[in-house]
Amino acid sequence: MSYNINEKGYYGEFGGAYIPEMLYPNVEELRQNYLKVMAEPKFQKEFKQLLKDYVGRPSPLYFAKRLSKKYNTKIYLKREDLNHTGAHKINNTIGQILMAQRLGKKRIIAETGAGQHGVATATVCALMGLECIVYMGEIDIARQAPNVARMKMLGATVVPALSGSRTLKDATNEAIRDWINNPVDTHYIIGSVVGPHPYPDMVARFQAVISEEIQWQLQEQEGKTKPDYVIACVGGGSNAAGAYYHYLEDTDVKLIAIEAAGLGVDSGESAATSVLGKEGIIHGSKTLLMQTKDGQITEPYSISAGLDYPGVGPMHAHLYKSGRAQFISITDNEAMKAGLELCKLEGIIPAIESSHALAVFEQKKFKPNDVVVLSLSGRGDKDLETYINYFKL
Amino acid sequence: MSYNINEKGYYGEFGGAYIPEMLYPNVEELRQNYLKVMAEPKFQKEFKQLLKDYVGRPSPLYFAKRLSKKYNTKIYLKREDLNHTGAHKINNTIGQILMAQRLGKKRIIAETGAGQHGVATATVCALMGLECIVYMGEIDIARQAPNVARMKMLGATVVPALSGSRTLKDATNEAIRDWINNPVDTHYIIGSVVGPHPYPDMVARFQAVISEEIQWQLQEQEGKTKPDYVIACVGGGSNAAGAYYHYLEDTDVKLIAIEAAGLGVDSGESAATSVLGKEGIIHGSKTLLMQTKDGQITEPYSISAGLDYPGVGPMHAHLYKSGRAQFISITDNEAMKAGLELCKLEGIIPAIESSHALAVFEQKKFKPNDVVVLSLSGRGDKDLETYINYFKL
């Protein structure tokens, strides 16, 4: 069985491009060009150079001594939090802005949940001098205020999404509407491995630099390219896709995906898609999603704006269904505790999204010799208020 | 003429250790050990490793294309903003925490202005499991709230300094008092190239990694190790010291130091020490400082908490007096404008401290072929509120 995408744009039975005809020319243009453009040496050179000189890659693979000691296993943190703008999201936006330039686009739109993707998009738009409009749920605008401020500083227009749960799902709807209304000059930079084909694959390829680096960094530090486990949180699934990418077909490497259980999987306030979801169509892709019996998409909940999404990317739906990855749900409380623990043990304030991944160590025991690589997808600066209020610091 | 420190702990006529006898044992212990410890291969290895895997060094030397175009010269930004915790300050705290461990200290104190040094200190204390107390002026606590929150998350105790101007100078006084009261188990991690000898030299050596990297990074990108100019903002002067370090004795490389003029050098609300200062003693060091005719230290003012200091390190006093470095004063308004410009042109939100350095391009013309390296000492996340209010975004 293959865990990567097939020629038709599917991971197993998931994926595809379930889009209105209005989007067909744009998506088709992208589909026909993305692999070709990405293969151009000039594109690769520019992409790699920006990742190095602008983003600050390679991001370190940091052996977390005190955390490892506490959980009696070998924990490496892949430090995406050290990227410019503070999360893995910029790997993708750098790639897509170069793609948009190649396709002659002048106007960039994006959706954002935690604001990290919005900031990463606003950033590359400033870098290239392109107009930038970011859609963001009204609730997320309130809970991720620092990122809203950053987008404004960077010259982006932040448009509140006022419908539905007023979070990531609805921001995505608004971005798609914008794209329908502006089909010629606009590129839509999707922020995760979601949306119609070729987005999930394109975003995964841009994020694949994460596991590409893990391979040689682990070789340097452990004398082998393969860890025993790769762990990542899954909102849409892009940091996980990047961290898994070069290990997808190698089943020696166990993959763990962490979802947000919110107040608890059965509480009615959750975003644990794999447990609560069913096959369906969301944002142009066939995947697992949380929905009513009737096919209406459910409003998810998580304390983490970046995981507060009722679907997962089609790659992850396939990894779940095929059993290739183990899915674990982490509640708000478990995540917050794990986040604070990392602060105290390692001096790193993680994004609440990443804190969900960190909570795995209280849920699952690893062997002392297991090499466990965890994607620290972002830094917690955007979440300080949430942490401070939660812990009443 | 030498621009580095001499055996007695002076840069020209500046420096020394003007400390109360109560501090003598601590400072003397440090003075006797710092070079020896830093020369140990094991120390160097640990220091380098943490800089790489934890801090994320090397920080990129980024050719700022659009900024260069606008000012018709070749501008490279040394991206200290990409370091873990968001500024150059951590280079020093990593070094000093290892030093403190070697000296058997169990308790760490620090002063902080912008909060970056406080965060960097809290961070390394968490990393090593040491107690951490940070002194911070009451005014700075208010204007750098995100950094206060970060220190709390990291488990540090933040103690407000309530005397004087309630900014960096006063926080430093409080930290020194603490050290006097706790002379045995405590190490004082000073955050800049200020304080009694050997601090200015020790901190400069830890920060010297900045120019060490610039040398080979410039070789890679420009085919030569020497830029025409190195530019940095100067609060106490540590990022400047680090950026200048390997070029100090090479007068082919012109050095520019940027000071904060606040509301204007002659407004009475300024922190432009070189223009307004006179030789004197502050925080244990003979240097230039702003003071009354009577020798009372003046309360400085700058919109930037990290530059809001009435002195400069003795190295900089010497660079000024000897003419080795050109000193330029930048007002609040000029800095804020330059900061926003970097956001819009390069997608980088700079710390307001660094924005002062960026404002040089409106003040001084460079030649099209000049290679200008500017130390982007930190990121602007801590300053978002100040920026947003200032620009009414």
Place this chain on the structure above:
Amino acid sequence: MMNRINQKLQEDKKLLSIYFTAGYPNLHDTETILQNLEASGVDMIEIGLPFSDPLADGPTIQASSTQALKNGMTTEVLFNQLKDVRKSVSIPLIIMGYFNPMLQYGIDAFCKKCAEIGIDGLIIPDLPVDVYNEQYKTTFEKFGLINVFLITPQTSVERIHFIDSISNGFIYMVSSASVTGSQSGFGEEQSNYFKRISNMNLKNPQIIGFGISNNETFTQATTYAKGAIIGSAFIKHLSKEGVKETDSFVKSILNKT
């Protein structure tokens, strides 16, 4: 027996088609609206099956969908309401909805139910042509349902020909690049587009939708096309005037008094 849509298309007149969201303004307005529209002289009706995330729709239809869902509309409820619709309504009826609710109902079951009720066709904006062709065409055909495809000003000539070749009934011609309800009148760009498509002499007639709100735009659209579909403007009318006053709306479009 010829599908009602094809029958209607053979009539020598310009067709007025109206879209409304089932369950809006009130849960049980569906039948009244259908009957009133037919009585007013409407030629064809799109019944909107509301969806939580109608990403091809503008604010008006989106808001009506949200309200309809709040009112309790579901696929099951709609089918129940339509159970006996063919006793009182004889013009072509099309269900317009997003793919996910149909998928959850089961495509086979959904089509079967449509056929039983007497639904003539479906418009599913987010069901791509190729997926339809490969996976669902036979089912739709088995139950005598026409699946209507869209074209837009950006659709390439090639693709228009392809869509024409696989279409049955009519082609839904989106007036401009936009979600529903976002245009206020047609300019030269649209006229040129209308002419261009008209001159292609496609096998299937075209019905223009998106942005038609009054007699003027209806006339503009039908100068080149077989008919026009009104959605947002009708929803707006419903929300202001309620279900009783639909007659005046239809008359104003057709410029009848």
Place this chain on the structure above:
Amino acid sequence: MMNRINQKLQEDKKLLSIYFTAGYPNLHDTETILQNLEASGVDMIEIGLPFSDPLADGPTIQASSTQALKNGMTTEVLFNQLKDVRKSVSIPLIIMGYFNPMLQYGIDAFCKKCAEIGIDGLIIPDLPVDVYNEQYKTTFEKFGLINVFLITPQTSVERIHFIDSISNGFIYMVSSASVTGSQSGFGEEQSNYFKRISNMNLKNPQIIGFGISNNETFTQATTYAKGAIIGSAFIKHLSKEGVKETDSFVKSILNKT
């Protein structure tokens, strides 16, 4: 002529020395305080020249310095106030202050002025011994001024001997590792330290400062040392009772009634 400090040290008694900040509580209290203290039987006085950043001082002295500066105290003003002090005060007078204000005045000019007035010595916490030795010793000596050095519980035996060797007058023995005013009584640790230093039989007598606030601590300190200096406790008294009531404070320390 022997310096007044050395003369005083030869007296066969335990000495009480009082520190106060010049210009506090009011700008012109200096002379009154000096006269009152001498009248109450104090043996020696440290006149604090206030500094904006008194980093070796605790909150009490720091606050008094801030207030004194606000009141208008400057080096010039102080020298003016002291111009005729020797007409009314005959006990040893020491100016205690930070180095920077003196440096700005000019060390030579400062020492000259002190000599003219009849100041006997200086305590400059942040002027290190070696800098003094190399740069300022001759000036001080030229003007007959004693520079008093400090030792603390952390000062090494070697260094104590060194400081003793270069001292004149007395050694200022800091009772504990602390800024001024931060201790509330002496424990075993301090007693041991006092004994240890006492047993070293230094050339110079020691006067203990920091943390002496009442008869008990005064007695403890002077059991081992030649005298004791009170600073913060006196400033506190001043701020509560004002300059008129200094007599009762001194009496309470000496346990005289």
